[in-house]
Amino acid sequence: MRHGQYRYIVGTLALITTAVGLVACSKQSANQQISYRQTVEATLDKGMDNQPEAPYWFPKQLLKWQLSKDKAAKYNTASVPLAKRIDKWQLPTVNKTQDPKMKVVALSIMNSSTSGNAPRGINTFDANVFSNWQYIDQLVYWGGSAGEGLIVPPTADVIDSAHKNGVPVLGTVFFPQVVSGGKLKWLNDFLKQDADGHFPMADKLVAVAKAYGFDGWFINQETDPEVKSFDSASTGKTATSSTSNGLSKKHAQLMQQLIKEYKQKAGSKLDLMWYDSMTKDGKMDWQNALTKENQSYLVDANMKPVADSMFLNFWWTKKRLASQELLKKSHERAEKLGISPYNLFAGIDVQADGTATPVRWNLFANKQHVPYTSLGLYAPDWTHASSDTVDEFQAKEGALWVNDQNDPSRSIPSTTSTHWPGVSTYAVEQSAITKQPFVTNFSLGNGYNYFIKGKNVSLRDWNNRSLQAVNPTYRWLINNGNGNALKASFDYTDAYEGGNDIKLAGKMRKDTASTIKLYTTDLDVTADTQVSLTAKASGKSTAKLVVTLKDGRTKTIAGDRTLSKHWTTVSYDVSQLTKKTIKGLSLKISAAETDASYSVQLGRLAITGKQQAAPKKVNQVTIDNRTFDEEGKYAGVNLSWQATTKNKLDHYEIYQVNNNGSRSFLGATNTTNFYLNALKRNGQHNETNLMVVPVDIWNQRGDASDQVTLKWPDNRKPKAAFTVNRTLAAPGNTIKFTNASSKNATSYKWEFDGATKTTSTAKNPTVTYRKAGTYNVTLTAKNKDGQRHVTMKKLITITPKAQGALTLLSKNAKTSASGYTNSSEAPKMAVDGKLDTKWCATGKAPHTLTLDLGRQTTVSAVKLAHAKAGGEGADMNTRAWTIQVSTDGKRYTDVARTYNNTQATSLNTFAATSARYVRLVVDKPTQVADTAVRIYEVDVLGLTQTLK
Known part of the structure; x- marks a missing residue:
């Protein structure tokens, strides 16, 4: 974006x-x-090798985790405690159907991958800077994959931004379906008991949450070797095989016991939400409701609590199940069990279609528009993932969370399954502004620039959601005076502090006010309370503070100065409100002249005590x-x-x-x-x-x-390096050399033994050889500080047998590997000649893939197809590897090394050598910290016969 x-x-x-x-x-x-x-714009925006990384674990790894040995803990620990929110029953509603009973949970992909995530961002703009916290009661930090790790705590920046707004954040425990690489072994490791019958994993889940400062866990258990297709199950088709290796009732019983032990040790401070998947009998059978098959994850046979809440699967809204009114029945069953129906979250999967997702809203709420359960959104990060620009992202955020009119007071229930009404139709806007100081610069937590007191001090892109401010409770409530037409948006072109401000723009009539309602609060005013606004306008303007008091009355307070085209800090005398409680904050804007393209920018709002001395130095x-x-x-x-x-x-x-x-x-x-x-x-x-x-x-x-x-290291002398397109060629063939020397080189000298032209000063020369033989190549890179050279001995082999293209030696070769995820991603898939199949292995690197070419051959090149060549993201392309060869499969020799590949395909050429076996050793499987290797094809090139 x-x-x-x-x-x-x-x-x-x-x-x-x-x-x-x-x-x-x-x-x-x-x-x-x-x-x-x-500060100039950065030219490198990928995390370097020492970037702190947010953790993720397989069960056995987490069982070994100890905070005292966690060297990265200080980077991954949240710094903001969970703010106290205003009681929902004390909050004002802005439309007829908002219901304080109903809650909302968002299962959101806050980072695009499980691995490689910086705890508080780096020098890139693009980040999911979700800010509509007022509409959710919990955030589940969605993550986990078979190739990276299954147990994923939230990153520190997400915890910080959520906690400022009073939103608890849950990490994810994710056991994927077998088709996605899930293994029953991982579930067994998770449910392991010690000699006393206790669950070591329960201790670790509690310890991690307390250490990093988040609020509990979401458990999604969908691993079952018998279940072949989630999609088939969604249509009601049989989804199991005839194997006897699936889940058992014992798994279900152990899971319930583990949850109980976790809750006993965590107390009320840490939550646990269960996903409606595995039943009480250990079957993968999504109920889409609270039923007798899954209620034991919320209450046991003695009616004692187990998990705190349950996320109901998505199919309650499908046509084949509509007549069962599953949410209504869930409400009724919950009440009979003594469970709040609003601890059930009706799942809606918006990942693919967002606001175009079909939902039978008449099944979610009764005829009086009272919801049967709470609301659970899976992947509302659709707003970010599907957007190409920041404007598109903000527009989709508004449509999903508020409504398509960006005004929660105009939300009404949908009468069709094709119209998204906006979450604000049912959810009350919540606030955690309950004490002083309250200071906001309206930051979203990222920027293309960074501003300090209105000055643009940096052109470096950045993101750090820990710096996200508490943004307006309402998006947006603007009462435009007669003839006015102000609209609000977040603006990245300017700011007072940080990377953005709020811009109100549109037509304004002279001396005609527009009032924007910003925040719901619960702030007690003291004799020391000071209120100020920093803003600027396209023309002379006034910005009056409008406060709503506890008794419902409003007070309008003029500022001590007017706004101009420059950032201006306006102070408001609130001494008359001492010992009163402010329940709402609005601004009343007026322009001194009529202006068809008027704008006012809000940079900072502060409610504090008296100013103290500046902080002491660090x-x-x-x-x-x-x-x-x-x-x-x-x-x-x-x-x-x-x-x-x-x-x-x-x-x-x-x-x-x-x-x-x-x-x-x-x-x-x-x-x-x-x-x-x-x-x-x-x-x-x-x-x-x-x-x-x-x-x-x-x-x-x-x-x-x-x-x-x-x-800094001494890098004055240039480093010499090069690649060549072919090392095994026939007399007269053109061979192309590509210079890979360091950028500070200013001139070059090439030496080609035996070539028709034995020297060159070109950067990327081409040469030919007339006579058969093996030849050395030397490159010297120079600059004013000196020179360095590299010699590749016997690099070039010239033989009449190498006429035309080199032979593909590896097609359907016998393969073996250090590991692979499943039979559909087995080693043989890397030599089948197809780019829609791959070899994939998970776990800790290095990963090895060995090819048996069947006989002794002459090998001189290996071409690899990486993740992007097979349609995956470029971040999954293999980064570093070594190619080895052997004649006997026992003693291997390194022939090529790649340190920093980013491309979808790669070609390693090396001195022609006799080999039957070729081994690929991958030590950096991806561009990020994902440890799963993905190789779509390996082409070993050379001659079928050996050369003497």
């Missing part, structure tokens, strides 16, 4: 000078003017570890520091200190560590100085920390 219209550059100034209480080094005072050098800034790219031009740096003693701290900012004393913004975080990805080296400088600045809730910046120095 990257589009140039969101890139905002402040003129052509290299330096931006401002007095914002920041200093260029620790010796300066916080009151001195400082200069920013605008101490003990440390580089925990760092890594560099092969050329020493980019670094990945993990920083940590000691927390400042200031208890009203908002966040920390990380800077590079430039030679002239200016500073370049590198990122911000709400915790005491930061991963700096792809820091670019400044020319040939051998050192980069970094510092950290604390920022409090009043937007005051404290003194900068002492600087910490990153030392």
